[in-house]
Amino acid sequence: METEKLVELLSEDVPHVKTPVHQIVASFIVRDFKVWWTYKFWLTLDISGILLFVATYYLFSLIASPQQIQEAGYVTGGYFTFALIGIAFQQYVFFAVQSINMSVRDEQWNGTMETVLSSATDFKTFLLGETTFFFIICSAFLFISFLAGWLLGATFCLNLASVLSAIVLSVLLIASHMAIGVLSAGVIMKTKQGNPLTWAFSWMTQLVSGVFYPLKILPWYLEWVGKIFPLTYSLDGIRLCLQGGQTLVSTAVLSDAVNLVLFTAIATPVALYVFKMGYDAARRDGSLGQY
Amino acid sequence: MDYAVETFQLSKMFETKEKGRKRVVKAVDHVNIKIGKGEFFGLLGPNGAGKTTLIKMLCTIILPDEGTAKINGYDIIKEPYKVRRSFGWFHGETGGRSLYWRLSAEDNLRFYAYLQNVPKDVAKRRIDALLEFFGLTEDRGKLVKEYSTGMKVRVMLARALLHNPPILFMDEPTIGLDTISAVETRKLLTALNAELGKTIIFTSHNMFEVEQLCQRVAIMRKGRIIVDAPPSQLREMLREIRSVEVEVREASDLQKVAEQLVAIPVVGKVLEIKNNAYGHVIRLQVDNEYEAIPEIAEKVQRLRVKVSAIRQSEPTFEDIFVKLASEEE
DSSP, rough: OOOHHHHHTTOOOHHHHOOOOHHHHHHHHHHHHHHHHHHHHHHHHHHHHHHHHHHHHHHHHHHSSSSSHHHTTTOOSSHHHHHHHHHHHHHHHHIIIIIIIHHHHHHHHHHHHHHHTTOOOOOOHHHHOOOOHHHHHHHHHHHHHHHHHHHTOOOOOHHHHHHHHHHHHHHHHHHHHHHHHHHHHHHHHSSSHHHHHHHHHHHHHHHHHSSSSSGGGGGHHHHHTEEEEEHHHHHHOOOOOOTOOTTTTTTHHHHHHHHHHHHHHHHHHHHHHHHHHHHHHHHTTTOOOOO | OOOOEEEEEEEEEEEEEEETTTEEEEEEEEOOOHHHHTEEEEEOTTTTHHHHHHHHTTTTTOOOOHHHETTEEEEEOOOHHHHHEEEEEEEETTTTSOOOOTTHHHHHHHHHHHTTOHHHHHHHHHHHHHHHHHTTTTTTSBGGSSOOOOHHHHHHHHHHHHOSSEEEEEEEEETTTHHOOOOOOOHHHHHHHHHHHOOOEOOOOOOHHHHHSSSSEEEEEEEEEEEEEEEHHHHHTTTOOEEEEEEEESOOOOOHHHHHHHTTTEEEEEEEEEETTEEEEEEEEEEEEHHHHHHHHHHHHTTTOOEEEEEEOOHHHHHHHHHHHHHTT
16 A cells, blocks of 8 residues: 555544443453464363363262251252352452453563553553453353253252342352452552462452352351352352242342442442552553563 | 643653662653654664653653653643543564564454544554555464564554554654565655654664654653754754764775774774775774874875775764763763
């Protein structure tokens, strides 16, 4: 193409219209999917990992007593379904805490961070874009886990109202963990390191949020520690819906949902504030693009 | 007058650690520059002079410690998003790292178009045109990781132009490009400046480019602007750089010849040793060319060096830059 033609094309008068947030977020999703798709080996490993996880807890369930599970109100499916829900939804914690950090780190590592953040897109839309794909992937993994579990004999107590209630709780789980992810990304922006902290957080939630066993079997002080984590309420509510057939109308599920809403309502502005602080601190010391 | 870029005592300091002790380095030190709309402005300086920090502050990537700046009339601290809509930024020092290597050129540009609020249909037309202009149409679907450095640079240039901003920060835009692409890029930047009135802030280590393209040049050293003038005025200021060229046809040790010539009292230092069609050229800084030429002639005769010419030479833009950049040492 001739220089003159290109100059003529660029001289075209285009009215300034802000791209809708959903379109920008969609472009992040397409970008991340295309990048992710190029890592075929990782993709295979990720899916194999989920299947192995599910198979492991199936074997555990063969030796575990279902009594304590039923006492906690999760009447259908026994330990295998209990653990399946635990590990499937626990993935969100891993993705929220690890993947957002990895995503920010990758942008810094690849040298794309400065270019993206010097564009007209604000940092909140940037964060939404960076995180959305991971939650989509996580939901896909959740579906694969449930499918594999179902094939291995997991049973659920399903009706439309309980499934819809579980979906609402899942959305609240995502929202609350997105806030945690954004908060830790803000810390990483400034400190350039966060993995030990985020790993500790991931493991702590596994131990005290009722991923592998009902909270009731823990000593009282650990049960209280577990109540700090939103995963505890998410798992309890979702299990009550999918294993107990309860809905948001029941007091126990509603109480879990209210706790999650409260956590999200408090954590989201705090997380955005911490991220903004980290972002501005990185801009002040000139390290926005460095990891 | 409307300015595209206006800085007010803009300063940035960084803390570094040297042998366990903290040290504050002034990367940009109270810089005041005014760049008119439609100006082609060159920003030069040796490595570490503060050019990149200055540009990053103007691009809102680094927050200043003191002072502020206006880009297209918007304050870089108070109105960063309005500022970001106003410029395109090419940062050549990254060597193509600022692209998503696991996406194609087309996908990279499409993603960036969304971020810069370019409507979908306009983005498609521009992406097609820019890929064609930069000779990337055939490889548009290939992953960037398979591209050569030159191809990556061209994608980055296309990205900087995609949203058609009024101001372009071109940080070494021809770095890594082959000669033809570099010529085409210079031609495009000239046309964008002359025909569309784009303000271009240009940095390069290629002095020929700077002299050819820029209407005004600022030289930075240790965070400060030490000179801000049109290239012609810089030449005037540097009249005192007097030099003589010795065209050597044959010599067993050129370096040794140069050393012997520098020993002549009226000769200063060796400015350059290069090859030309007739052999080699030694450029020497001298106090007075009329006194130096006969002495050099006598010396080369004594050294039995075959010389085809000894003549007075004009200082190059590079000499000017080296002199000004090192003057305040």
